[in-house]
Amino acid sequence: AQSVAQPEDQVNVAEGNPLTVKCTYSVSGNPYLFWYVQYPNRGLQFLLKYITGDNLVKGSYGFEAEFNKSQTSFHLKKPSALVSDSALYFCAVRDMEGSARQLTFGSGTQLTVLP
Amino acid sequence: EAGVAQSPRYKIIEKRQSVAFWCNPISGHATLYWYQQILGQGPKLLIQFQNNGVVDDSQLPKDRFSAERLKGVDSTLKIQPAKLEDSAVYLCASSFTPPANEQFFGPGTRLTVL
Numbered sequence: 001a002q003s004v005a006q007p008e009d010q011v012n013v014a015e016g017n018p019l020t021v022k023c024t025y026s027v028s029g030n031p032y033l034f035w036y037v038q039y040p041n042r043g044l045q046f047l048l049k050y051i052t053g054d055n056l057v058k059g060s061y062g063f064e065a066e067f068n069k070s071q072t073s074f075h076l077k078k079p080s081a082l083v084s085d086s087a088l089y090f091c092a093v094r095d096m097e098g099s100a101r102q103l104t105f106g107s108g109t110q111l112t113v114l115p
Numbered sequence: 116e117a118g119v120a121q122s123p124r125y126k127i128i129e130k131r132q133s134v135a136f137w138c139n140p141i142s143g144h145a146t147l148y149w150y151q152q153i154l155g156q157g158p159k160l161l162i163q164f165q166n167n168g169v170v171d172d173s174q175l176p177k178d179r180f181s182a183e184r185l186k187g188v189d190s191t192l193k194i195q196p197a198k199l200e201d202s203a204v205y206l207c208a209s210s211f212t213p214p215a216n217e218q219f220f221g222p223g224t225r226l227t228v229l
Contacts, residue, residue: 105157
């Protein structure tokens with residue numbers, strides 16, 4: 001079975017500081033990994049994904065994520081946070097080889113960037 | 116490019132009533148998904164269609180939930196009869212054929228069951 005964990009319900013960071021939102025996963029084979037962002041009363045928006053290749057993935061709005069196979073992690077990062085980055089962030093995983101066809105989402109991390 | 120459209124945006128019903136949600140995916144996307152998102156949780160897949168066929172409905176409560184995608188384009192999700200625990204946001208998403216392709220989400224329908 002595949003699963004994903006976001007260990008922090010809430011992350012607070014000052015504007016201009018770097019931010020990290022943590023994600024760890026569990027799959028039986030190799031993973032496809034995704035990050036989505038959700039603003040209030042909106043659907044989820046795709047930020048970035050890891051499929052294969054370079055472990056550092058760059059995405060929308062200056063976000064990037066690093067795939068670490070040994071630590072089974074895919075943390076989301078941004079060098080300099082903006083107040084407008086405040087939102088709910090979801091990590092998701094799908095096993096490349098497993099029988100599960102669906103994308104499994106974490107429980108989400110609320111990011112608040114303080115001015 | 117138009118995004119995923121959903122209606123209605125909000126719905127309030129009494130328990131034991133029925134309700135239906137509509138979704139129109141992005142043009143050209145063969146795969147359509149319905150998710151249930153309960154407050155404080157991540158989205159949970161209810162059903163996945165590939166064109167007009169069901170790929171995965173393992174988490175759909177089939178005694179009360181049904182969904183169809185008759186012409187392989189738009190889709191309807193129905194709940195009959197509704198229970199209090201069905202209060203949630205129902206998200207529709209679409210994508211090119213998975214597994215590597217990202218999903219595009221609609222704005223969702225917020226259902227409140229009283």
